[in-house]
Amino acid sequence: VHSYLMVEALSDPLTFMGSDYSLYNNLSDDELLQLAIARSLDEVDAPQMDALLPQVPQERPPPPQVNQSIRPPQTGPVATENPNSHNPPRRRTASYSSPNPPKAIPRASFCLAQLPVSLRAAIRVGDAARVTALALTPGTNLMLPNKPGWLPIHQAAWFGQQACLRTLISVQPRMVNKRTDRGETALHIAVDREMSDCAVFLLDNGADPDTSNYDKETPLYKACERNNAALVAMLLNYKAAVNVHSIKGWTALHEAVGNNNVEICEMLLKAGAKINATNICGIKPLFNAAQTGSIDTLRFLIEHGADVNTQAADGDTALMEATKNRQEEAVELLLSHNAEANWTGRRGLLPLHIAAQNGDEIIVSMLIPKTNKARVRRCGISPLHMAAERNQDDVLEMLLNAGFDPNAMLSDERSSLYEDRRRTSLYFSVANVNLDAVQLLLSHGAATNLDTLPPLMVASRQGAIKTVTLLLEHGADVNVSDPPLLKLLLDHGLKAEPCFNCPLGDKPHPPLRSQSEDKTAGIEERFCEMVSSPTVSRWVGPIVDLLLDYVGHVTLCSRLLEHLDSYSDWSRIKDKAGRQCNPCADFKQELGLRDKNKHERQFTPVSCGVITPELQVTQNLRPMSHKQYQPQNVFSCLSTRAF
Template sequence: MVNRCTLRGQTPVLLAASREHPSCVECLLERGADPNIHNKDRDTPLFKACEKANEQSVVLLLKFGASVNRSCSQGATVLHEAARHRQVKICKMLLDAGAKIGAKNIHGIQPLFRAAQSGNVDILNFLIRKGADINGPAADGATPLYEACKNGHVTTVEMLLSHKADANRSTKSGLLPLHVAVQKDRTCIVPMLLPVTSMSRVRQSGLSPLHIAAERNRDEIMELLIATGYEVNAELSEERSMLYEDRRSTALYFSVYNKNFEAAAMLLEAGANPNLDFFNPLLIAVRLGCVEVVRLLLNYGANVNAQMSTHPTSFPSAVLLCMQFLPMLKLLLDNGCDALSCFDCVYGNKPHPPIRPPPRRSDELRYNTAAPPQQCVQFCDAISNPYVSRWAGPILSLLLDYVGHVRLCSRLLEHLDSYSDWAPIKLKAIPPHPLMQLCRLQIRRLVGIQRLRLLDSLLLPGRLIRFLRYDVEDSLSDL
């Protein structure tokens, strides 16, 4: 009866080891119990004794011939269990009994890797002294250092680095220990990894730690990475960029997408170019209604007339994205957005073709190579969208302040005629225009879009500068 099993394959000695009854274990072994019969999960009595960290039971089982290199259903050996449960004395007993220090479970994990996962420095030191591979990777390429960084074991990371663990070994997905430390917000570990991480290896990965810091809003780490010299204009590899519907590529894009003003400002001050992404970050900020972020990007030279190649328009795409938000539209126009192109209609006074349905709001900033080529949308078509047409009068009135002599096409006139209150706006488009308005437009044209933000530095009366900047408190009549 001493080796009879339960329906789950459990022998009396296995049950005794599981319940931490070393006296029962000894009694059974002395009466012929087999220490190597496993249950349905392939767990042996020795495995259970190591799992419970019961030294007495381990000594007894080893004395009666328990195998130290049998593996459970997950491929783990008793040494894996002892390392996981931080038992240095048991690890020593197992190694003395012939346990393989480099045994791997089904995930390719060795006992030293398990010790790094649990953050046990004593076990690590012991196994390293016994010859364990300090850089032994798991099946996914993760090293013990990578795992310790992921789990935030500061002392373990420090100890591994002191034993020359390689910080430049990547996982099969290309991530380095620095990547995962930034991802998990390990602010105490990142400074330890920076001096030993190769920037060329980071570039080969196609993913800068700055991208991760920006995506996860790790502002403190971002500041440290910038100070260390990480390139603020580093772009995602094409393979990594394709993981995002909008094909984003820069850290600045991530920060703008997250509405993180502080991070975006940090990157721009460090020299980030706001015009590198497939979709300009300015369009994202406009789409999200983040006025302060839009103002910040414009101050650092973002292209106010950027286009969405997926939905081409004959006028700046930013105008299309903020027609229902007039303060945003005014901000764009103040900073050089091309208002004149909104009145450049190929049909003029002739009948217009039927209005094409506008793109879905969720598809406007989505990269889709499978979609058929889009025809160029004209402003008069865009403003005819039922969700926008009720704003047609105020929108046109605002745009007319930023142009000289223009001719309204038949569709725009139709919109203005639809509400009697908009009759003055129609008259606003008819020449002649005030000479001061025309002079203002000419001065702004000569200054150039990129220098409009420097108008305040001109040696001109403050009132005139406010006039040139379209500050609302100064009208034409006041001057």
């Protein structure tokens, strides 16, 4: 009664001063509400107040104690320093439009701009009578949103004030499906806050159950996200659509599966939910269940016909995703229903590779009998590499005992991802200074000389004495006959000719100087002097032999000849250097070129490459004209040799 009388005083203060209060004492709240609505309808066409009214004292309720993890939007005036599209400027709740405004606003005057604040305060505490009075006050605009776009109906839904919702919808029915700045309706908010009574009331009063917010999430999606079976059942009873996709492609079934709620999944399937719906990444509900380890819903989906070999858009399977996330029960369940363990994902890896990398012994033990070793070889990488790289020694031992090849080598493509061009599992373990893994691999027959850069060199550089000892005991070659790193550089364009350009030639060479003397004197070190150092001299023969494969006719200086003469097996290298000019003559004859002064003319090193008997390049060449004879043509023929 007091609230209604206050409305009367505000609407017509002069008439109200002579009114008899006793006329309304016997009316109930519903009768007062109907009377107020009838009077408000009669005054729709009346002119709005054109002057501020005297302030009427009101009792403000104490601030409510709301303990919520998510706060509702602020209702008081908030200053906005930099308004933009994400932070719009504060909108005024009321505007003054009188043609003759007063020069100054009295301090004791009543400001209509404060009415929405009072209205929201009344909604917060559930004072339905006060909400009724304020809602019917002339000049109150219930459709005017506050800063985040919230109307009073959104506030009532947030706090679960059903009585306030009834009043607001009675006064302004059109606000039931109005959205906030995020596209949320009052039904979205009620469902998200799990206010079931408010949600039912809104649905009974025209709320659309299929309206999506700006993330394209429906109230049903929110109910599944909240894992609330009662709300899901209620929305389905109101014929809510079950196959609506969010902005990222998720459906209500995806959310229910992720929450491992079989009850909700069953309701959704009965309502027509698609069991193989995909999101924008191609993920289906079963894939989501395997990813999150939701065993109950995973089993439910399999029983209802979901594909256990479902793949995401990038090619990863549900089994691979379960393996990656270490969902052991999910892996076991998928394998028991014949999930394919020999399909590769986006990185060309099998589930066993991923399990070995993670060091998950249980999953590795389940995948080993399901994995085809021939399929592993085609991947260009072994699970042993993955285990050795991550120091997963227990998994490494399991794989070796299961018969995986300790000498499996990385493919060229995968080896090129490492600067040192490593190839074997042994190299990974040596580089990681993992003595136990090195010993384990060697005991299972790992070879020590398969890598471009021998593991023995790596261990020596690290100063790992025990590793060096192990490698030597298992046949590591201390006298590398074919320096692989130098060969790799030569294959990629390193010039070999400067190594034989010694200015002294066959003349006697001066005594060797130390490196410190060379630096002090500023003298550039020659190749023949460099290989004469104690650390390199034992490899002179193999190095020179390799370099001769990349040059034409050269003359060995006296110091190089001295080194080659020091070991009887290197005598063939001297003969090889003397034969380097013969292919040049064969080339000139085959090309039909006449050279009257063949002893004076010299070919470029590129054109004087070595012709291997097995390829017989000269026998397959056709005579070409002088214009056709260019170094790159000859080089293209010679470069077919596989070094």
